[in-house]
Amino acid sequence: MGRKYLTLASALLLALCLNACGSRPGTVPPPSGGGEGEGSPLLTPASPDDCYWTAVRHESYNPSFDRTEVSTMPTEKWWADLYLNEDGTALFREVLGFGYASYLINVEWWLGADNVLRLTGEDYDGELVTMDGRMEKDRSVMLETPYGDRFYFEPAQKPDSGGALCIADLEGTWRMTGGEPGAGEKHMASLLNIERRWSDGEEGGYILRAEYYSARLLDTDTPQYETQKELLVEKREEALSDGFSGEPWSARLFSEESGAEYLAALTERNTLHLRRSDAPDGPQTVYTRSDSFLPETLTLTLADEPDDALIFYWRDPPAEVAQPLEALPMTALEKGGQNRILLVGRWYETDIQFCTGSAEQNADGTLGEWITDTVLYEGTLGIDEPQWFSLSIPEKNARLCLFMKRPWDESWFTWPITDQDPFLVSGNTFLTET
Structure with a gap:
């Protein structure tokens, strides 16, 4: 009977600490692999406002020297902290300079048997991440990242307004x-x-x-x-x-x-x-x-890119593409142009030119070599960089031609701007070397 009462007392003290810092025993499953709690260190109950930790030490394994390297935290440019909120949510962040070195948002936390702590949330890229660790009876915390690094935290005073964002x-x-x-x-x-x-x-x-x-x-x-x-x-x-x-x-x-x-x-x-x-x-x-600089519809379209694409060309894109990018400058190639062309750089930086002139016809009636009069525009398209151009696209004879090449290429690839085959563009397309 005595052992039964001891177990019940241990469970009661653990529940007091969980309620103080926000975990929800009985409603959220604890981490797998824990025991029944017998023999676990008893945690000191914390006040509802004492649910913030700062990192004081960092450990990482260096395979080049086959050793674990220990760093004292925080430094002037490197710090990490941890929030375990009363509602069962959490926040972990590691800051290096002005940016996040690692980050966990939309997090839920559990404290299970043997004081095993688990955080499950999303990293900065939206990938699901789990971090496991322990909360000791003095309420210090150890957390291990998916890469094997370990952060050691000590309880600290929760920052005033403004501390939750940096x-x-x-x-x-x-x-x-x-x-x-x-x-x-x-x-x-x-x-x-x-x-x-x-x-x-x-x-x-x-x-x-x-x-x-x-x-x-x-x-x-x-x-x-x-x-x-x-x-x-x-x-x-x-x-x-x-x-x-x-x-x-x-x-x-x-x-x-x-x-x-x-x-x-x-x-x-x-x-x-x-x-x-x-x-x-x-x-x-x-x-x-x-969510991203490029609109979702455009991102999904770019996912179908062929391997030999130079740039992406979209004539008069729909509102769900055009409106999120309307703050970007429009380069007028012709006064009063009725059509809009959206160019997006792909895997490599690409040099582009828009030139006036005319195209020679091949024997089969297709457009042949372009004879340039004037270079209206020249610039560079970066990877995933969108740029706008306006002009009126003729039904037959092209007045403008788009030239494009990689910086290391010697010759330019041409695309006369026209509704005439084989350069007809009724919607969007990838322009390639062929």
Whole structure:
């Protein structure tokens, strides 16, 4: 009888701790492989506000030297933390510089027999990830990543407002969903893309770079476009503006070359506010996080790409493709052009030219060599980079020709812009070397 009472007492203490930090015993299955709990270390019950941990040590195996390497955390550029919330959700994040080195979102956590801790959620790419570890009786935590690295956490004071988000959460594609347009603007669109990149500089870790696209007066014959690429990103300790309801910090996005400068801040992980730095009382534009830079319909179409594709060409794409990309500048190849062409770079960077001229006809009536008069446009298409062009596509004799080649090729491949066979394009197609 005594042993039975001891087991019941152990279970009661474990339940007290689970309820304090948010796990839901009896409603969520514990990790597999645990015992019945006899002999488990008893956990000290925690208060509902004490459900936050910071990493103090990191261990990783180095196969080159056949040894386990130990690092003290946090450092100036490297830190990790863990939230185990009362509702059974969790958050794990590891930050290196300005970007996430690893991240787990949409997480559920369980604390099972023998104090085995399990986190199941999604990584930054949406892949399902499980992390296993232990919670010791002093409430310190060990978690092992799928790659075998181990993080050791100690309980810490939960950060005040703003601690649940950091500058690494800026990474992603943001589409304008709100904000007051200026006087006389009939239709506007804006797109902000913030990328994480590895830096080998003195600071080490990840850096952030941003691209800003804005289009105004889209309902007129003379839309206005603004494009800023390779914007530097740095953290500010000040809020976006006085009385701002979001994060107590903000980010400065700026170009030393053009002088453009913007301030950005988050109100929640998927909502961003942006304003020009020289207009502290000016309007703020609201952006919502998007799944990707390219619209889903376009991404699905690109999945059918042949191996020999140079670029992707879509004539007058539907609204579900065009609208998410309408902030990107439109290059007018002909005044008053009635058709829109969307070009997307594929596996390699591709040089392109649009040239006026005429095509010689082959003996079988097909279009032959292109005789160029003037080069109207020349540039480069990056991998997965979309670019817009406008012109009026003739039914027969082409007035313009698209030239394309890889940087290492000597000869150009040609595609006369016409509705005449064999270059007729009624919808979308991959343009190839053949």
